[in-house]
Amino acid sequence: MSMEQAIRRLWIVILALCGLIAFGTLAFHLAEGLNPFDSLYLTITVLSTVGFGDIVPETASGRMIYMMLVLVGIGIFGYAVSSIASLMAERSVFKLARGFLFLGGEEKLRDHVIVVGWNQVSKFVCDEMRVNGQKVVLIVEDDERGREASRAGYDALVGSPLEEGTFKAARIDSARAVVLTEDDPSKNLMTVLRVRGLSKEVKIIVVCSDDLMRSLFYRAGADRVINLANVSGRILASFVFEPLVAEVIEDLSEARIGLDARQLTFRAGRSYTVGELRSRGLKGIIFMVMRGEKKHYYPGESFALEPGDIIVLAGLKDHLDHDEKLLEGL
Template identity: 30%
Template sequence: MVGERIVERLPENWRWVVTTRAAVVLALLVALLSVATGILRIDQQAADFGPFAAHVPIVVQNAVGFTGALTGFLMLASALALRRGLRAGWWATFLLLPITAGQGLLQASPYSLPLVVLSVCALPTLLLTRRRFDRSLELTTTQLAAGGALVGVQAYGTFGAYALREQFDGIDHLLDAFYFTLITSSTVGYGDIGPETEVAMLFTMSVVVLGVASFGIAIGALVGPAIQARISKTLGIMTDSELELLEDHILVLGYGDLTEPIVDELHRAETQFLVVTRDQTAANELSDRDIRVLTANPSDEDPLRRAKIETARAVLVATDDDAQDAMAVLTARELRPDVRIVTAATDRQNTRKLERAGADDVISLAELGGHLLVQSALGTDESPLVSKLLEME
């Protein structure tokens, strides 16, 4: 990517400028300016802006005042998604920036000039940091169904009300029908549009029932997990909805001196993995780095079931205690007889014990370190043990 190469060639003291934080800050500023100029423009007259309004119809100016505020709130949501490193947030911001710039021009206001300039300046920064937003937006089946139900009910009410517009007082256009559906399903009900026949009354009642249900389900499915995830992250645990997304992953059982190198290696390999440890401090540190972690005893059956060991690709057991490793290996082997289990023995004498516990491969750290030291001293690169490790890969 050309943009990434440009960033790498920047001087060290300038490189901080083109960062994810800069992209997030610029997106937030554009969002706030879009909301502010949009609200300001809604209640202003074209004459207030002199020559800026000369070439833009007043209807367009009034319309973009409202849509400018709406786009600003959408931009705010995309900026929050950027902060989480989501690829969807990057695309949303990339699509919204030209819109905010265009709305700033159509608002025909001198106050919208900073919005136009900032929107245009934010685009290069966003392009240069494209690869840094690589996290996928993971939605459960329940969340997708809840969102679909909400959209479906609004579509049902809008098109249904428009089809029955002759039986309603105040519905002449499709926008009227959508307005009626939205205020009815949200139970606001201003009363400016009302049914005039029994059929229209029955239809209105169906919109109320379905609308309230869809809003309730959507809030519970979409907002609830986000709140739960925030609380769970603070406590260093994973939510059930997050655990449901695990599949073909690596389970890392326990936390010890080997865990950090394992985590780094799995990150470089871009492999999905989950760490199960009862060390609360370690769990909090891993969670702060956006690493999936489940705070529980890795030798208990229930945490391994929650960690979806039945769909795991392999199990790595990596504590500093061979006895704890053996218990974790025994539990994992009992729950999943066909999964590949690899562990390390801190004491060379425990290698065969761990194999009898059910590990497919046991790496003796002392033996490995000794071979590597000798081979390094002799200036050779291969040893029987290193060859075995390469064959395992």
């Protein structure tokens, strides 16, 4: 059962229980002449099987109502209490409610990243997103993985990534990217097709260790396919032959302290040369400028940056924070 179905069933039970309490309160009030509070009190004691006996129905109609509540109500009340207690024990009610009621709000979920799957890869992805202040919605297929994600500090939507409703609940329409980290490449491929069918604009990034699948992922609509074995293998080799280079790459990837790299969009009102930006206090190294489909690596002082260019800056984290504010003020 998907999380959306679980929430729907829970709401039905709660509404049925509230309706039963309202019916019992009104019925006892009319049949027994009790005040509203005593009628509510009697209804609750009947449904909860407490039955203190301090207030009892005295009329035939009151006893009929009592018997009906006992036969119909105890089952509903017991089922509702056990369901709520079970979900609360798993911390699922809070996750479900937040996932489908609060996170579902348009103002709450926008420009977020949807991560599919929970494993070591997705944990590192989520950790890095958190460090950079990026909102993440995690999709897992079962409650056990949901609890694992919860223990790691992340809220998860439990549902199949092959179902349209799961991605609608994760607000695929306003997401900036979807990252697929499942170990099964076939499932990832079907998920790419599902996501691309729901959104033509969202960026899809897939983790895949099978080079034979790369072309299939791109045909299905993936924007980027990452072979972790390939990347990690190159870094491991660098630690043997060029350890300092490997340390720089590792430092750049962590983005916590020391070196960092940042992608920014140049939004100034006019063009500026790299030299002009330096004279205004730019501290980081402009590693690459992308204009349209063309990439300009390490542009010189005379290179003119145009509004709309995408810049990749590298340098110390504090320097890049300064440069980002500088560029925003142009």
